Amino acid sequence: MIDADTTVFDEMESNVRGYCRAWPTVFTTAKGSWLRDEEGKDYLDFFAGAGALNYGHNNPVLKQPLLDYIAGDGITHGLDMSTAAKRRLLETLRDTVFTPRGLDYKVQFPGPTGANAVEAALKLARKITGRETVLSFTNAFHGMTLGALSVTGNAAKRAGAGVPLVHAAHMPYDGYFDNTTADFQWMERVLDDTSSGFDRPAAVIVETVQGEGGVNVARVEWLRHLADLCAEREILLIVDDVQMGCGRTGPFFSFEIAGITPDIVTLSKSIGGYGLPMALVLFKPELDQWSPGEHNGTFRGNNPAFVTAHAALQHYWADDTLQKATEAKGERIAAVLGEAAGHFPGITTRGRGLVQGLAFDDPSQAGKICQVAFERGLLVETSGSSDEVVKLLPPLTVTDDEIDRGLQVLTGAIDTVCTGWGRLHHRGAGNGGERA
Structure with missing residues (x-):
């Protein structure tokens, strides 16, 4: 002690x-x-x-490749330059994760944290749709930067912003009401009522299991209903898989159990494999509307993390x-x-x-x-x-x-x-x- x-x-x-x-x-x-x-x-x-x-x-499965890479003077800091380590990671991500699951995602490397990934996802959704509001849920946690805090539910964390947290609205998460069948009634009503004063949002961001919010688990039926609701109203669906992705709930992506395909997915935490900082934003190809350099970050190219991420995917996710x-x-x-x-x-x-x-x-x-x-x-x-x-x-x-x-x-x-x-x-x- x-x-x-x-x-x-x-x-x-x-x-x-x-x-x-x-x-x-x-x-x-x-x-x-x-x-x-x-x-x-x-x-x-x-x-x-x-x-x-x-x-x-x-x-040791991840440590030895990292030590070998450093000993061989591999690129450490690469911004968004093309490197051999990044190529291996992208190929492994495609062949080991995307293709077996029938997913077709473009990959963005934002800054190295989950909050960086969430900020990029919110920014992209607003750029694509031209709309401002993002819906999130009671008890949600998406990070400590201003955009991520705006879609976070916890009052104590939100209070730390020091400024109004705008362009976001919160809806009841699965199980918030005793009568769970009522969870979407308010959301559907205000979205479809032209006199509700509620503008159509750019996106909905959701955790399939709310870790920081209290290990609140969304039912499969609820997730499917949410995905359908978004698709029918041309609202982008963002799944925040920063904590629950990379196998935490069983499958590589936590949303696999529901059979849905989010428009945008955020990953961080264990995607780097060894605890090294790294984050990804995955999105459907038609959503790749960024201009070169429009969203960047000094440490988005953490090549040692690419090495350990590649090793983790190759060793643990081949089956x-x-x-x-x-x-x-x-x-x-x-x-x-x-x-x-x-x-x-x-x-x-x-x-x-x-x-x-x-x-x-x-x-x-x-x-x-x-x-x-x-x-x-x-x-x-x-x-x-x-x-x-x-x-x-x-x-x-x-x-x-x-x-x-x-x-x-x-x-x-x-x-x-x-x-x-x-x-x-x-x-x-x-x-x-x-x-x-």
Whole structure:
């Protein structure tokens, strides 16, 4: 743990830092699903860089190609110049991801973050349609830049903008009303009523699973209905797959389960493979109406990330092995979480694939459970509008033994906070981390 003599973080780093407050230690190394701190204590990582480390820490499948590339003086910074590393990535993306799924997308490299990708997508949608408004949904999170904040639902994050967040409107996400059949009635009515005062939007942006919003999972039927609604009214559909893409829910794209084809898709986080910054905007060819240089960014050509992204696609997405494993692991976690929820009132479960959550009627319990879990060697975070959800985002490469170990710690933490169950079912669990 950080002691009283370790003050450089407090002295020099901004108060804006957040995760270090929940996990007050100094990490030094990481491997697979584990991190180690300065005192040699190991922590099982069910956070995975907020979804940026789907393939784990320092994955050797990705590390060796990166080391070879650097040792061979490969291009590091390339802006949007053509490089051999970019060519390999584009070819692999086409052959491994697009073609098997019947997708025909152009690829844009914006700046290296998810917010960069969202900003580019919003800008492109407005350019194509000539319209200004973008619809998003309650509890949505799309990034911290001004455009991305305008389509984000969280009031605390929006307040940080310091200026009015305009040209956006929010609609109820799936399940927002108790009667889920009513979810689209308001949206359809105002879009079709010429006297509603509601102008036709340029686009709708949606997460198929709202991670930061509380692991809210949209039904397949709801996603299909949304896609049809947009197509019938010539509104572009943007799927934000920054956190839920790259296999987090099982399939490579989270929207595959619904059988829809978005007009625009944003990717970041794990698309770089190794945790290296990289983002993509994918869009149908007829939407490629950019003029050269009209949207750019200094670090849109991160070639080391192209190398590790290529290696990840080639190794993990040549077949459906990883997808099936992710789905099976998700079911394994969901079963234990469901058992935990069944033993305590005021707890519900939610999730898809390897994004799973426990929602608490008493939001304070979620934060306490995460704190106890950290003390016992497990990293999990809260999400939701009131931080009422304990969210699990383990690497997709996590082993079954690591899942069991993490769930032992988690259920032990639930028992400590909520009392009465974990000791009976997972006796002796969670007394400290140790790498398998």
